[in-house]
Amino acid sequence: MAASRKIVILTDGHYSAHAAKTAICVVRYRPEEVVAVLDRTLAGKTCGEVMKVGGEIPFVGSLAEAPEADTLLIGIAPPGGAIPDAWRPIVLEAIARKLTVVSGLHDFLCDDPEFSRAAAEHDVRLVDLRDNRERDVASGRPYDERCLRLHTVANDCSCGKMVTTVEVAEGLARAGVDAAFVATGQTGIMIAGDGCPIDRVIADFVSGAAEKLVLANQHHEVMVVEGQGSLYHPRYSGVTFGLLHGLKPDGLIYCYEMGRSAIDDLKHVVLPPHRHAIEFYERCAAVMHPCRVIGVAVNGQHFSDDEVAAEVDRVGRELGLPACDVIRQGPARLVEAVIALKNQKQKQTTLPT
Amino acid sequence: MAASRKIVILTDGHYSAHAAKTAICVVRYRPEEVVAVLDRTLAGKTCGEVMKVGGEIPFVGSLAEAPEADTLLIGIAPPGGAIPDAWRPIVLEAIARKLTVVSGLHDFLCDDPEFSRAAAEHDVRLVDLRDNRERDVASGRPYDERCLRLHTVANDCSCGKMVTTVEVAEGLARAGVDAAFVATGQTGIMIAGDGCPIDRVIADFVSGAAEKLVLANQHHEVMVVEGQGSLYHPRYSGVTFGLLHGLKPDGLIYCYEMGRSAIDDLKHVVLPPHRHAIEFYERCAAVMHPCRVIGVAVNGQHFSDDEVAAEVDRVGRELGLPACDVIRQGPARLVEAVIALKNQKQKQTTLPT
Numbered sequence: 001m002a003a004s005r006k007i008v009i010l011t012d013g014h015y016s017a018h019a020a021k022t023a024i025c026v027v028r029y030r031p032e033e034v035v036a037v038l039d040r041t042l043a044g045k046t047c048g049e050v051m052k053v054g055g056e057i058p059f060v061g062s063l064a065e066a067p068e069a070d071t072l073l074i075g076i077a078p079p080g081g082a083i084p085d086a087w088r089p090i091v092l093e094a095i096a097r098k099l100t101v102v103s104g105l106h107d108f109l110c111d112d113p114e115f116s117r118a119a120a121e122h123d124v125r126l127v128d129l130r131d132n133r134e135r136d137v138a139s140g141r142p143y144d145e146r147c148l149r150l151h152t153v154a155n156d157c158s159c160g161k162m163v164t165t166v167e168v169a170e171g172l173a174r175a176g177v178d179a180a181f182v183a184t185g186q187t188g189i190m191i192a193g194d195g196c197p198i199d200r201v202i203a204d205f206v207s208g209a210a211e212k213l214v215l216a217n218q219h220h221e222v223m224v225v226e227g228q229g230s231l232y233h234p235r236y237s238g239v240t241f242g243l244l245h246g247l248k249p250d251g252l253i254y255c256y257e258m259g260r261s262a263i264d265d266l267k268h269v270v271l272p273p274h275r276h277a278i279e280f281y282e283r284c285a286a287v288m289h290p291c292r293v294i295g296v297a298v299n300g301q302h303f304s305d306d307e308v309a310a311e312v313d314r315v316g317r318e319l320g321l322p323a324c325d326v327i328r329q330g331p332a333r334l335v336e337a338v339i340a341l342k343n344q345k346q347k348q349t350t351l352p353t
Numbered sequence: 354m355a356a357s358r359k360i361v362i363l364t365d366g367h368y369s370a371h372a373a374k375t376a377i378c379v380v381r382y383r384p385e386e387v388v389a390v391l392d393r394t395l396a397g398k399t400c401g402e403v404m405k406v407g408g409e410i411p412f413v414g415s416l417a418e419a420p421e422a423d424t425l426l427i428g429i430a431p432p433g434g435a436i437p438d439a440w441r442p443i444v445l446e447a448i449a450r451k452l453t454v455v456s457g458l459h460d461f462l463c464d465d466p467e468f469s470r471a472a473a474e475h476d477v478r479l480v481d482l483r484d485n486r487e488r489d490v491a492s493g494r495p496y497d498e499r500c501l502r503l504h505t506v507a508n509d510c511s512c513g514k515m516v517t518t519v520e521v522a523e524g525l526a527r528a529g530v531d532a533a534f535v536a537t538g539q540t541g542i543m544i545a546g547d548g549c550p551i552d553r554v555i556a557d558f559v560s561g562a563a564e565k566l567v568l569a570n571q572h573h574e575v576m577v578v579e580g581q582g583s584l585y586h587p588r589y590s591g592v593t594f595g596l597l598h599g600l601k602p603d604g605l606i607y608c609y610e611m612g613r614s615a616i617d618d619l620k621h622v623v624l625p626p627h628r629h630a631i632e633f634y635e636r637c638a639a640v641m642h643p644c645r646v647i648g649v650a651v652n653g654q655h656f657s658d659d660e661v662a663a664e665v666d667r668v669g670r671e672l673g674l675p676a677c678d679v680i681r682q683g684p685a686r687l688v689e690a691v692i693a694l695k696n697q698k699q700k701q702t703t704l705p706t
Contacts, residue, residue, distance in 0.1 A: 208588065
């Protein structure tokens with residue numbers, strides 16, 4: 001995506017830290033592109049106040065309050081995937097104002113007769129980030145082992161895989177490593193400007209799509225590939241498994257949210273002990289390629305700094321792995337672990353056989 | 354599908370026991386509906402001679418030799434999914450003759466401008482068995498535990514999961530059990546008349562589609578659900594995992610083909626020992642629901658009766674499980690194992706808690 005976008009993010013009436021994770025992540029990682037967040041229930045506040053990121057970026061009550069905007073971004077990701085009815089007039093107004101409308105929902109803007117008619121009339125582009133034409137099975141051919149493939153996984157959805165992926169990739173870059181953040185979901189794609197909406201790919205082609213991501217990025221020293229879903233999620237575990245097998249990662253970073261003991265939207269599904277989950281991820285990955293978890297990303301968003309620090313210490317000792325909350329403490333410990341694994345792989349790859 | 358179909362199966366120039374598995378399965382399980390197989394390289398022979406099933410059903414060299422046909426069925430399932438160029442005139446002739454054309458390929462007949470134009474012109478129906486509108490995530494709600502959920506799995510693709518599923522379901526019916534064969538692939542759907550083409554479902558909705566299959570069939574005493582792919586297949590393992598988690602089976606039947614030591618179309622991917630594969634399937638399934646492998650289906654198609662009998666004995670002893678080649682020996686041992694599991698589950702379900 002062009003760096004010159006001037007984005008209004010739409011969360012109108014649906015803002016919550018959970019529902020608006022797309023909005024919050026775009027504000028966190030692309031603040032220079034966001035001119036406002038449109039939410040009548042929060043108009044007058046700033047992103048800094050509401051999201052703890054984004055500083056003075058304002059919440060506004062109408063598109064007219066952001067006249068410089070050239071893009072409207074749908075900022076929530078509901079399980080159903082449909083645009084709320086109350087948003088339809090706002091989307092139509094954006095189209096009439098000639099804004100590009102960008103959505104990561106399963107229900108495509110382009111498939112909506114009213115939106116596509118209006119877009120044609122006003123010569124406006126509707127961008128469905130989940131739309132894809134993936135139609136290739138994985139070739140299964142070996143990857144270039146000079147590149148370290150790293151992947152974030154988790155015990156559940158929405159516990160920080162994307163944020164961890166970005167933070168580790170940026171941390172590696174700061175440490176002088178040529179590292180790529182590889183996006184596999186709509187929010188990551190909004191931030192990175194490319195990637196593959198893996199959960200929207202036809203099931204037969206998931207590993208093939210993952211393979212293409214590797215082939216497109218293996219000229220880097222390290223690729224850090226965003227995870228999707230969880231092997232423990234009754235809805236999305238097949239996406240997670242197919243992505244894992246297509247990527248054939250060398251190392252995994254295990255993410256979890258402090259205080260969560262069951263699947264977020266299916267409370268009767270209890271989460272396993274972290275040690276079991278880590279062992280299971282390694283086992284599943286190793287079916288295709290030897291792999292181990294090299295670090296733990298703790299998401300402590302609902303706890304104090306002290307509580308997070310204590311949890312990070314405890315879990316790091318318990319699992320014998322470097323751990324951190326990448327937002328509170330920065331990703332340094334994970335970055336170190338990645339560099340150590342990179343050096344180890346380099347040694348193995350260049351050893352005489 | 355209506356029982357009155359008069360099908361010509363198209364394999365023209367592409368017949369092999371492997372490539373034409375769709376054709377062979379339809380001839381095996383719906384011989385009363387098949388009037389001919391169109392393959393110029395085999396014209397004059399019978400299905401009995403070529404396929405060892407289907408008796409006197411003839412191979413013919415042209416559609417004109419099967420004037421009573423009302424349906425043309427694409428009888429191969431190539432990895433790429435495209436209709437061979439040499440078949441286009443045959444498909445167009447079938448349309449001109451007012452035959453319904455049925456395909457299970459990933460490339461839809463309806464998306465082909467030439468075919469869809471011709472179909473509109475002649476008022477003919479094009480049926481794409483893989484086409485689906487699955488757009489629901491799994492609800493995750495509990496199933497009716499009075500129904501036993503059985504599922505076939507394997508160490509690789511194309512080693513007899515569908516055949517085993519049909520044979521076990523039919524064997525259960527012969528034993529007086531109300532059992533449903535539940536199809537999850539295009540060939541199974543051709544045979545059963547319904548089902549879900551699970552590998553063509555958008556990845557996010559695979560478990561949801563599997564859940565719908567269970568909900569639609571749990572009024573039976575037993576459902577036997579066809580497996581797809583393999584947890585060990587670099588291309589399709591995500592499909593297998595998502596289906597497994599959506600179904601939450603009580604029992605698995607493990608299928609393999611004698612003599613195969615690597616993934617069929619990726620020879621560098623070596624297959625694991627059966628004991629490991631069985632343990633891994635049980636482990637992966639148990640993430641959602643306790644489950645064990647209750648029997649082994651040996652596909653001995655390339656071996657003699659004696660060799661198959663010896664393999665079945667050996668593997669049954671090695672794994673401590675009932676085993677059989679369902680085609681050579683019938684499914685009786687597996688049917689017995691299913692009934693034993695059904696009785697055991699019934700006892701557990703009706704126990705006072």
